[in-house]
Amino acid sequence: MELAGARPGPPFTVTLDGDEIDALPGQTVAAVLWSAGITSWRGTRGSGAPRGVFCGIGVCFDCLVVVNDRPNQRACLVPVTPGDAIRTQEGTGHDELG
Amino acid sequence: MSKRLTCDVVVVGAGMVGAACALYLARAGLVTLVLDRGPVAGGTTGAGEGNLLVSDKEPGPELDLALLSGRLWHDLAAEPGIGGAVEFEAKGGIVVASDAEGMAALTGFAAGQRAAGVEAQVVDADRLTDLEPHLAPGLAGGVRYPQDCQVMPSLAAAQVVRAARRAGAELRTGSAVTDILRAPDGSVRGVRTTGYGDVHAPVVVNAAGTWGGEVAALAGVHLPVLPRRGFVLVTEPLPPGTVRHKVYAADYVADVASGDAGLQSSAVVESTAAGPVLIGASRERVGFDRTFSLPVVRRLAAQATALFPFLGTVHAMRAYLGFRPYLPDHLPAIGADPRVPGLYHACGHEGAGIGLAVGTGHLIAQSLTGGPPDLDLTPFRPDRFTGAGEER
Ligand SMILES: Cc1cc2nc3c(=O)[nH]c(=O)nc-3n(C[C@H](O)[C@H](O)[C@H](O)COP(=O)(O)OP(=O)(O)OC[C@H]3O[C@@H](n4cnc5c(N)ncnc54)[C@H](O)[C@@H]3O)c2cc1C
Numbered sequence: 133m134e135l136a137g138a139r140p141g142p143p144f145t146v147t148l149d150g151d152e153i154d155a156l157p158g159q160t161v162a163a164v165l166w167s168a169g170i171t172s173w174r175g176t177r178g179s180g181a182p183r184g185v186f187c188g189i190g191v192c193f194d195c196l197v198v199v200n201d202r203p204n205q206r207a208c209l210v211p212v213t214p215g216d217a218i219r220t221q222e223g224t225g226h227d228e229l230g
Numbered sequence: 231m232s233k234r235l236t237c238d239v240v241v242v243g244a245g246m247v248g249a250a251c252a253l254y255l256a257r258a259g260l261v262t263l264v265l266d267r268g269p270v271a272g273g274t275t276g277a278g279e280g281n282l283l284v285s286d287k288e289p290g291p292e293l294d295l296a297l298l299s300g301r302l303w304h305d306l307a308a309e310p311g312i313g314g315a316v317e318f319e320a321k322g323g324i325v326v327a328s329d330a331e332g333m334a335a336l337t338g339f340a341a342g343q344r345a346a347g348v349e350a351q352v353v354d355a356d357r358l359t360d361l362e363p364h365l366a367p368g369l370a371g372g373v374r375y376p377q378d379c380q381v382m383p384s385l386a387a388a389q390v391v392r393a394a395r396r397a398g399a400e401l402r403t404g405s406a407v408t409d410i411l412r413a414p415d416g417s418v419r420g421v422r423t424t425g426y427g428d429v430h431a432p433v434v435v436n437a438a439g440t441w442g443g444e445v446a447a448l449a450g451v452h453l454p455v456l457p458r459r460g461f462v463l464v465t466e467p468l469p470p471g472t473v474r475h476k477v478y479a480a481d482y483v484a485d486v487a488s489g490d491a492g493l494q495s496s497a498v499v500e501s502t503a504a505g506p507v508l509i510g511a512s513r514e515r516v517g518f519d520r521t522f523s524l525p526v527v528r529r530l531a532a533q534a535t536a537l538f539p540f541l542g543t544v545h546a547m548r549a550y551l552g553f554r555p556y557l558p559d560h561l562p563a564i565g566a567d568p569r570v571p572g573l574y575h576a577c578g579h580e581g582a583g584i585g586l587a588v589g590t591g592h593l594i595a596q597s598l599t600g601g602p603p604d605l606d607l608t609p610f611r612p613d614r615f616t617g618a619g620e621e622r
Pocket residue numbers: 242243244245246247248249265266267268269270271272273274275276277278279280281282283405406407408437438439440441442445459460461462510511512551552553554555576577578579580581582583584585586
């Protein structure tokens with residue numbers, strides 16, 4: 133096997149519901165959360181059932197999460213940047229409407 | 231399949247219109263077979279929206295059909311298991327005007343509709359946000375149409391097919407009709423299919439939607455159904471109550487009635503039971519071109535955010551498109567074709583086929599069982615097109 137020999141840039145931190153977690157440049161939100169052992173970060177609109185990554189490629193919209201106050205971001209697609217404030221999402225994430 | 235298929239009526243097409251025809255035919259006691267080359271709701275029914283509108287229709291035959299259909303939808307929705315399953319909502323519509331001139335035109339239009347049996351209530355500018363809290367400020371007023379309703383079209387077609395089957399109809403999908411068989415005297419004696427050979431029946435109902443012209447041609451008759459493309463934008467799910475009615479700007483009515491091939495759009499905004507808000511729909515005559523058009527959906531988005539500024543802060547998850555079955559005078563073809571005994575048409579409902587389907591099915595069943603139809607079918611005559619200078 134030939135190793136890719138990836139040399140990621142210097143790590144940085146982001147927060148999940150205020151708690152710091154480590155991240156590497158180029159990682160998606162989902163990759164960061166998984167690396168930290170977190171597999172669910174959303175409750176469904178109906179029953180509040182836990183959700184995380186399902187398809188991993190941006191198709192299923194299961195992995196929705198709040199990033200820097202914008203709800204319904206697909207964690208499997210959005211790359212992290214230093215200091216991102218990630219929050220778990222309940223329901224539509226749009227309680228301000230309704 | 232060795233057993234030869236025989237029935238009273240073959241319905242070609244399992245979209246909303248074919249489903250409704252099958253339901254009322256089966257309930258009238260006719261042995262009915264529905265055939266579709268694809269799945270149920272695989273045509274335009276699965277590619278549009280489910281507004282059941284009276285608000286956008288001027289007095290005339292289409293409005294009469296919409297009012298009849300509205301009553302039948304209410305009856306259907308009240309049957310056990312149907313209303314909830316098709317997401318029927320009698321939510322009402324609100325048409326808004328942006329300036330005094332538009333408001334005057336709108337109230338004039340509404341007065342004419344009221345005389346034709348439509349419930350239409352003028353809403354003053356300062357009361358609009360009582361009805362729709364997130365509506366843009368500064369509108370000149372609106373008209374509320376309590377009879378406007380909504381269903382989820384694919385579910386509606388599927389549930390109505392199911393009800394038709396409970397009433398004895400048979401459904402066969404994945405089998406195209408490739409010919410309409412005729413007796414020596416020219417009358418219909420069945421259809422040729424790719425999946426089940428020849429099916430014998432003295433009556434064929436053409437419910438092939440945008441492809442209704444092709445099916446008519448199989449019987450040698452001219453019916454100029456054309457595709458009119460529409461895009462719909464779908465937002466991320468939003469909390470219930472964010473958008474309460476079907477809301478659109480008064481210019482929409484002019485777009486619907488336009489014969490222009492160029493792009494028309496004015497956003498109709500409605501929420502769905504699943505949460506996403508639908509923003510539809512554009513109207514263009516560009517054949518069966520499925521190419522995504524950013525300018526079109528951008529314009530829809532801009533018009534929708536002009537009505538509901540908060541939409542500017544929510545995501546559009548996706549857009550989809552469909553091809554409305556369009557006849558040159560904007561009326562469907564409904565009833566017997568005098569040129570071919572046994573051939574009936576139920577197609578060409580353009581942007582209103584979900585709503586008008588039930589009235590259409592009911593009228594087709596009435597004309598086949600010999601009773602006097604609830605509406606005069608003359609304006610819907612399928613042989614009204616001569617082929618000359620009509621494709622405007
Ligand atoms: C963007 C958009 C928005 C819309 N919004 C609304 C709305 O809000 N309210 C409303 O009432 N209407 C709306 N419409 C219009 C509505 O969708 C159509 O009028 C309606 O779906 C037509 O139904 P139908 O059953 O006639 O046609 P279809 O659903 O297209 O069904 C025809 C069927 O015939 C089948 N078929 C064709 N040829 C053959 C053959 N040779 N053999 C076997 N089967 C065949 C096809 O496979 C298809 O399933 C909208 C349409 C669009 C595109």
